Amino acid sequence: MSKAEVYIAFDRELHSDIVYLSDGKIDPGGLAESLIRNWIENTIRDGFWPEKHLETVAEKYAPDMYARWMEEDFRTYSRREDSVPLVWKEITLRPGTEVRMAYGGKHHYATVQKGRIRDEDGAYSPSEWASKVAEGTSRNAWRDLWFREPPSFTWVPAQLLRQQALDELRQRSNPNAAGGNHEQASS
CATH class of the missing domain: 3.10.390 (SAND domain)
Structure with missing residues (x-):
């Protein structure tokens, strides 16, 4: 199944300059998506997202970070379980x-x-x-x-x-x- 896309307003001159000045090597849409994904990772780290959505956002848009969290949670749980009196x-x-x-x-x-x-x-x-x-x-x-x-x-x-x-x-x-x-x- 192909991924559904949404088109956002993008300044035409900026779009053209990115393509022209990079000799066509940079796709402005891909660049924008990459920057947004990086922004999501940074805002996850900074605590921007409401707690109730944080795990969902991380799992979907920052899978490497989410995998690290799951590993850390498991290690923390194991340490906590080992320290139970x-x-x-x-x-x-x-x-x-x-x-x-x-x-x-x-x-x-x-x-x-x-x-x-x-x-x-x-x-x-x-x-x-x-x-x-x-x-x-x-x-x-x-x-x-x-x-x-x-x-x-x-x-x-x-x-x-x-x-x-x-x-x-x-x-x-x-x-x-x-x-x-x-x-x-x-x-």
Whole structure:
């Protein structure tokens, strides 16, 4: 299907001079279209286009720029996904945190990645991983799991992390209850 064209008013003398002075090597219509496409790319970069139309304009008239955006979005999404912590009730464990559980006379290890506990077999919630390590039996992950956040060398039991988080939440919700800021009244 041929592309539909629209003809715009173009100064006849300017058109003739472009053709004549370039010895016919420059097509004024092609030049105008090229300049408009460059203008579109520049105005996309400058934030000229309303947000609701920006992606459509870029995809249609600046495909190289649009492809770069899509690649950057994917990389940003991947980085963001890689940096998702494990949020487990009251505690938050950042990516890279090591997880350990003793079962059957040996220690089993995993790592927090993308908001889950991951080992060589897959990704799990804390409860799922504790059950998996214990060969399908029901386990209390708060009691059985230990964590070591980089750069620390100390393993901390999940139940202690939970208690610390609860204490901190209580302190934040009522700072004066734990011996915090008491103001003395002046007489």
